[in-house]
Amino acid sequence: MTTFVLVHGAWGGSHGWHKVRPLLASAGHEVFTPSLTGIGERSHLTSPQVDLSLHVQDVVNAIFYEDLRDIVLVGYSYGGMVVTGAIDYVAERVKHLVYLDAFLPNDGQALQALATGLPESFPGPNWLVEPMERTYDDPEDAAFSGPRRSSQPRGCFIEPVRLRRPLEERDFSLTYIKATGEPRPEGGGGPFWAAADRTSEDPRWRYCEIATNHMVPFNKPRELADILLEVAQ
């Protein structure tokens, strides 16, 4: 039995994994999907004080309180910032670290610095940042996910991550999964393509692709679960 900890993206919540959880659980594994403070089911706890450090603590505490070990830790999109920040605290409990179409920051980088190609106003002057528009293959997923997206505190996007040792020097395995269903935009293609470029040719990384847009956990849950199960083996 493997323990999966799945960390959702910006403006999302634990519910974003609702199609993936049963696929892993029915294979006999234990799945934790902590909701980050201030968004999703925890949106009643939002405030200007919510930042990346708080989300790192959300995930680190879930791991410590449940005393999880030999984890497959997955960060999706903004969740890549969070799992990167968690590593200093939980490295010895992680067996496999997986980025799913996610930010892959180095020490000291904030999401804002990586998010090239986003509007100039991102994340804007206010403490809350409104969700970006997303598209889904299935209208039912759009109807489920759309109304559940909540504005996210700006501190999550402007606080630099701390990572005392490069990921590649750790004992856990490293995987990057890129969503490739949309053509790569002109001029580089933004942070997830940059991360794909960094990891696809590096022998210390396993690199996989799933042919859909960014909303992988909704659009391709079976393909995603299969990759995660393969990583866990």
Place this chain on the structure above:
Amino acid sequence: MTTFVLVHGAWGGSYGWRSFANLLRAGGHEVYTPSLTGLGERSHLGGPNVNLDTHVTDVENVFEYEGLSDVVLVGHSYGGMVVTGVAGRIPQLISHLVYSDAFLPRDGESCFDLGGAGGRDKASIDGWKVASMGPPLQNPTPEMAKWASLRSPQPLGTLEQGVRLSVPLEERAFTRTYMKAIGGSTDDLSRTGHFWDAARRVKDDPHWRYYELPCGHGMHRELPNEVRAILYEVAGLRSEASVG
């Protein structure tokens, strides 16, 4: 497949349900065990603004965001305060409401009113933090000792604030069940304290199902197979072979 939402007690966290939740999941069911704000894995979010409403919203939002309905909602101990508030807000999403050696408040009553944490006058309060109570563990198993070490202070507002329940539970469409532990603390043996008061209130009321189990307060940890059997009976599920 049935959906269960399990709400932990004061000073606790999601971790206290883990093995019981996995027992239910092994039967093919979906189980949610939210940690309440300020407690357990959410202890970094404790503060003077956390109150019973916060905890009710913690659980209500799990229903709303996960899109749950026809839920078996279980409150353990202080979790009885929380599930009562949830039942007041979203009764239509609950099919079975279960109290596990839990507080059973009426409209406006707080946990302190019912003697929780020893009551307002006896509770050990430091600012917004109410210290964990209960006798020291005698001969704790390693697991019990670990749980004891994880207990976090309970935010004062969660014990001080009264629950809002505009319609009595008995007038709702969901079924109601109370499980009483009868073999643990001195309160259990002397049949005193709020949990016994609650038991006496519902025992002969036809609106309620009532069960007793020969164990201490942590029923789902001490007798998981028996508690599961009760939940299955309440939810009309076929029983499964016991585990362990």
